[in-house]
Amino acid sequence: MSTPVHAPNPQLAVIPPEAAAKASLLRRVLRNPLALGSLLFLAVIIVSAVAAPLLAPHNPNTADISAVLSSPDSGHLLGTDGAGRDVLSRLLFGAQFSLAGALLALVTSIVIGVTGGLLAGYYGKWIDTASTWVISMLMALPAIIVLLAARAVVGPSLWASMLIFGVMLSPAFFRLVYASVSAVRNELYVDAARVSGLSDTRIIGIHILTVVRAPIVVQSAIVGGVALAVQSGLEFLGLGDINVPTWGQMLSDGFTNLYTAPLLIIWPALAIGLTLISLTLLANSLRDELERSNAPRRRRRKQPAEQPAVVGEEVMRHDDGGLAGEAVLRIENLSVGYETGDGGTKRVVHDVSLTVARGEVHGLVGESGSGKTQTAWSALRLLPEGGRITGGSIFFHGDDLAALNEKDMEKIRGSRIAYIPQEPMSNLDPSFTIGSQLVEPMRICLRMSKKEATTRALALLARVGIPNPERTFAAYPHQVSGGMAQRVLIAGAISCNPDLLIADEPTTALDVTVQAEVLDLLRDLQSEFRMAVILVTHNFGVVADLCDRVSVMRLGRIVETGPTRSIFAYPRHPYTRELLGAILGETSPRGPLATFDAGPSASPSRKGALR
Amino acid sequence: MLTFIGRRLLTGVALLAAITTFGFTLLYLGGGDIARKILGENADQQTVALKAQELGLDRPVLVQYGDWISHAVRGDLGTSWFSGQPVLDAISSRLSVTLSLVTGAIILIAVISVVLGVLAATKRGWVDRFAQLLAIVGHAIPGFLFAVGLVLVFALTLGWFDPTGYVPFLTSPTGWAKTVTLPVIALALGGIASVTQQVRGSVIDALRNDYVRTLRSRGIPARRVVLKHVLRNAAGPALAVLAVYFVGLLGGAVIVEQVFAIPGLGQVAVQATTQGDIPLVMGLLVATGILVIIFNLLVDLAQGWLNPKVRLS
Numbered sequence: 001m002s003t004p005v006h007a008p009n010p011q012l013a014v015i016p017p018e019a020a021a022k023a024s025l026l027r028r029v030l031r032n033p034l035a036l037g038s039l040l041f042l043a044v045i046i047v048s049a050v051a052a053p054l055l056a057p058h059n060p061n062t063a064d065i066s067a068v069l070s071s072p073d074s075g076h077l078l079g080t081d082g083a084g085r086d087v088l089s090r091l092l093f094g095a096q097f098s099l100a101g102a103l104l105a106l107v108t109s110i111v112i113g114v115t116g117g118l119l120a121g122y123y124g125k126w127i128d129t130a131s132t133w134v135i136s137m138l139m140a141l142p143a144i145i146v147l148l149a150a151r152a153v154v155g156p157s158l159w160a161s162m163l164i165f166g167v168m169l170s171p172a173f174f175r176l177v178y179a180s181v182s183a184v185r186n187e188l189y190v191d192a193a194r195v196s197g198l199s200d201t202r203i204i205g206i207h208i209l210t211v212v213r214a215p216i217v218v219q220s221a222i223v224g225g226v227a228l229a230v231q232s233g234l235e236f237l238g239l240g241d242i243n244v245p246t247w248g249q250m251l252s253d254g255f256t257n258l259y260t261a262p263l264l265i266i267w268p269a270l271a272i273g274l275t276l277i278s279l280t281l282l283a284n285s286l287r288d289e290l291e292r293s294n295a296p297r298r299r300r301r302k303q304p305a306e307q308p309a310v311v312g313e314e315v316m317r318h319d320d321g322g323l324a325g326e327a328v329l330r331i332e333n334l335s336v337g338y339e340t341g342d343g344g345t346k347r348v349v350h351d352v353s354l355t356v357a358r359g360e361v362h363g364l365v366g367e368s369g370s371g372k373t374q375t376a377w378s379a380l381r382l383l384p385e386g387g388r389i390t391g392g393s394i395f396f397h398g399d400d401l402a403a404l405n406e407k408d409m410e411k412i413r414g415s416r417i418a419y420i421p422q423e424p425m426s427n428l429d430p431s432f433t434i435g436s437q438l439v440e441p442m443r444i445c446l447r448m449s450k451k452e453a454t455t456r457a458l459a460l461l462a463r464v465g466i467p468n469p470e471r472t473f474a475a476y477p478h479q480v481s482g483g484m485a486q487r488v489l490i491a492g493a494i495s496c497n498p499d500l501l502i503a504d505e506p507t508t509a510l511d512v513t514v515q516a517e518v519l520d521l522l523r524d525l526q527s528e529f530r531m532a533v534i535l536v537t538h539n540f541g542v543v544a545d546l547c548d549r550v551s552v553m554r555l556g557r558i559v560e561t562g563p564t565r566s567i568f569a570y571p572r573h574p575y576t577r578e579l580l581g582a583i584l585g586e587t588s589p590r591g592p593l594a595t596f597d598a599g600p601s602a603s604p605s606r607k608g609a610l611r
Numbered sequence: 612m613l614t615f616i617g618r619r620l621l622t623g624v625a626l627l628a629a630i631t632t633f634g635f636t637l638l639y640l641g642g643g644d645i646a647r648k649i650l651g652e653n654a655d656q657q658t659v660a661l662k663a664q665e666l667g668l669d670r671p672v673l674v675q676y677g678d679w680i681s682h683a684v685r686g687d688l689g690t691s692w693f694s695g696q697p698v699l700d701a702i703s704s705r706l707s708v709t710l711s712l713v714t715g716a717i718i719l720i721a722v723i724s725v726v727l728g729v730l731a732a733t734k735r736g737w738v739d740r741f742a743q744l745l746a747i748v749g750h751a752i753p754g755f756l757f758a759v760g761l762v763l764v765f766a767l768t769l770g771w772f773d774p775t776g777y778v779p780f781l782t783s784p785t786g787w788a789k790t791v792t793l794p795v796i797a798l799a800l801g802g803i804a805s806v807t808q809q810v811r812g813s814v815i816d817a818l819r820n821d822y823v824r825t826l827r828s829r830g831i832p833a834r835r836v837v838l839k840h841v842l843r844n845a846a847g848p849a850l851a852v853l854a855v856y857f858v859g860l861l862g863g864a865v866i867v868e869q870v871f872a873i874p875g876l877g878q879v880a881v882q883a884t885t886q887g888d889i890p891l892v893m894g895l896l897v898a899t900g901i902l903v904i905i906f907n908l909l910v911d912l913a914q915g916w917l918n919p920k921v922r923l924s
Binding site: 133136137139140141142143144145148149150151152153225229230232233236237239251255258259262265269272273276277279280281284377380382384385406410411412413414415417418419421423426427428429430431432437440441444445476478489492493495496 | 626629630633634637638747748750751752753755756759760762763767818819820821822824825826827828829830831832833840843844855858859861862863865866869870880881883884885886887888889892895896899900903904907917918919920
């Protein structure tokens, strides 16, 4: 290994994009009027603090006994305080000392917290243990009490108490840096840097500090505010050094003269309050901007795929031969849309129509993003936040669910339409026992007593093939396997004798061996209770196994629908053929699934598929 | 569960030992000529030496520390150097006052944060904007500044409450309420701001869980799902924030007590530190340390009750 080869200028690769991002972050923060106002106010305060000796008309500590508590006049623009000192001068010098004190605490806490966090996070081991201990001790002590205790030793000194408070505040930075460093420490690029021989200091400097730099800036605004607040509190108690004018001292003096000169307390209170609010607003908008710039893609991933080419395409209907029985659910021209950030609506389901009869299993097939789950959730009226039915009807035994109010819908859910989710573990509430989650709906929907519901829940658990119902009943979700959890969810779904069962990929998250068992169970239960079932899946194998009828969905539309046997025998739509091909292994294994743009007419083998 | 409590208690005791050692070292090594401080500048050398001997200050610090510890574990925290009152008495007589303020503030924080946080998360709109505003103001304005404002408006101008003093609950419940209401509000504001934010955030997160949809698909009304299932899952992070805030609450009480002239621990603290009454300061460190440890233990127990994974592992 040749150590120093790469060393010439590693910063080149890292810093320019970071710096650019930072510059634009600042610019974006400045566009926020609240943040801009806060920055301007803080700038004014800082300038007046620095220029206090030039601006102040009087010495802040010169007491004029003959002019105690005088009202504002030309000599004293804001009047004098309880000792006859000029209020304006004290306010200006107060800014200087108060801010300097807060700055001292801030710098102390940054130095200790960042260094400690870097060392503990990067090297781990005993440094980690020791510093974590010190930190938890610091956090268990009320700062004021410690500062008071310290005062008993060192006497009243602004600088000493702010230094000590800086130490007390260091956990704020320690925890921040520690968390980031432990997360970054084992990243591949840090390993790579280490393997290629970069020294620890360089790795910390280049790779780790850049990660935590922005959060440290945000945290500084917060910690600076806390330092100023506690400092003022301490001085307000009358425990400060009387020769050092601070806003806290002025508050204290104002409070003593609250009855005679209430105006005295207003000035320092305003100065402290506005500075603290500015710091908070600044920290908030910095943090918001940071989060926004760190997560630009998150929203997009949730959006289903774009749907350009297939507008207005005809649904390919295979000859029905009529429904096998009375229609339980009839969806007509359903459209579903999601609110977009700019107030528009993004449609994810277009013009979907399908009918499910009693005792029939209707498969809804398509790849992810095809709108099949959205259609299923619409029938339950449980679309995620921002989503709504934008058109069409969902007739359930004649009632239009799309137009029903929430209260009536609650009466239908569970007792008449039930739902089996895809991911078993995340669909059980981790804080309650499995038993209580089964009993609760039965008590509401079937108006059962707790005892009746418990008996029925145990019977259901046995029915879905759980070997020890009592034990599972008393267990928490994290104590059972995924297959068991899915059986529990199935038991829950059928517990109130629904007419319609909506199963959203009920086997996708399970092991292959368990999948077959769960499918068997679903088939048995379906025929036993003569339920209508909508089975959402991307797997034609499952369709062949269970479904009487299939609708193939693509890009939010149904492209082909008909009896399962007919679709398997004579798939007409090229997309259906591709999906079928995927399970039959006819297409090349790496071929993309939905890349064709043209409509069905472009397919060369179309004739052969027609009956 | 018992081992869980045992382990937490053990950590607490270790923490307390660390705090007292730290405090003792700081106070006794950094304190300079303590006997001289007590007697004042005019006392002659011999009297000072006698005083130091009387207080045991002429012994090595390690011996003094061992002495203090051996008494402390038996519940004897020594006597105040200035009043001669046993430290334990001085503290316990004031403790109930401070505790009633702090407990009141905790209850107020919990109730308001849960109600406001849940409303902000589920209703959004103006409730949400109000909660955001409250978060900024509550975070930015220190409790004592707010306290001063409350005194000005509600006690001095409107006269609804007493500006200063404290009436024990057992003496007069209405008097107690009149003296305690404003300080409790002032103390609670910061906590309300941060805990409401946390409740709002974790309720929004919990609402996105898959099981919320599944529970609603079973016919459980949305409100019930929120109040029973979502809230329970969201409570953990909120409690953690409350536990951190408790420490700040004890510190805040010191200053707020001063504003309202309430004879609690804060007054003892200010007095003891101004005089350099080291046994009393040590006693205060121990008392606050124990309070923090007990509160954290209670929070841990509540977390265990809320979250079966914590309880059963």
